[in-house]
Amino acid sequence: xxxxxxxxxxxxxxxxxxxxxxxxxxxxxxxxxxxxxxxxxxxxxxxxxxxxxxxxxxxxxxxxxxxxxxxxxxxxxxxxxxxxxxxxxxxxxxxxxxxxxxxxxxxxxxxxxxxxxxxxxxxxxxxxxxxxxxxxxxxxxxxxxxxxxxxxxxxxxx
Numbered sequence: 001x002x003x004x005x006x007x008x009x010x011x012x013x014x015x016x017x018x019x020x021x022x023x024x025x026x027x028x029x030x031x032x033x034x035x036x037x038x039x040x041x042x043x044x045x046x047x048x049x050x051x052x053x054x055x056x057x058x059x060x061x062x063x064x065x066x067x068x069x070x071x072x073x074x075x076x077x078x079x080x081x082x083x084x085x086x087x088x089x090x091x092x093x094x095x096x097x098x099x100x101x102x103x104x105x106x107x108x109x110x111x112x113x114x115x116x117x118x119x120x121x122x123x124x125x126x127x128x129x130x131x132x133x134x135x136x137x138x139x140x141x142x143x144x145x146x147x148x149x150x151x152x153x154x155x156x157x158x
Contacts, residue, residue, distance in 0.1 A: 027150040028136050030095030038088045039140050054138035062089045063134040096132040100125050110152040
């Protein structure tokens with residue numbers, strides 16, 4: 001029987017070692033071992049036919065605005081909080097908040113960090129963290145469906 005956190009960490013690390021796609025997800029900003037394993041299982045693992053697009057995956061995980069459509073009119077609401085996998089949503093946003101907190105202390109090094117810094121200035125830290133979590137889910141979906149690796153684009157020194 002598992003009794004402490006070290007046992008859980010060991011099992012998560014073992015699960016991460018079993019799947020190369022899972023290891024690739026660790027390159028994303030704000031993704032830890034638990035986020036990588038949970039993203040891998042939530043997005044579809046072996047049968048990637050669960051979601052058709054990355055937007056569908058991020059909407060299912062609750063990091064996109066709720067959309068109410070009727071009669072050809074579409075209204076975008078707030079970010080949905082009432083979802084089935086709230087633990088994954090919470091972990092993704094916590095990871096994104098850690099990236100936001102680090103970015104408050106230093107200058108951006110990549111294009112994504114520059115985008116995030118501008119968003120933080122315009123909309124605030126929490127909104128920027130949810131936007132980063134949304135981008136993380138969409139990037140993870142693209143990585144898993146296309147078999148690519150994530151590489152951050154550094155800022156060009158001028």
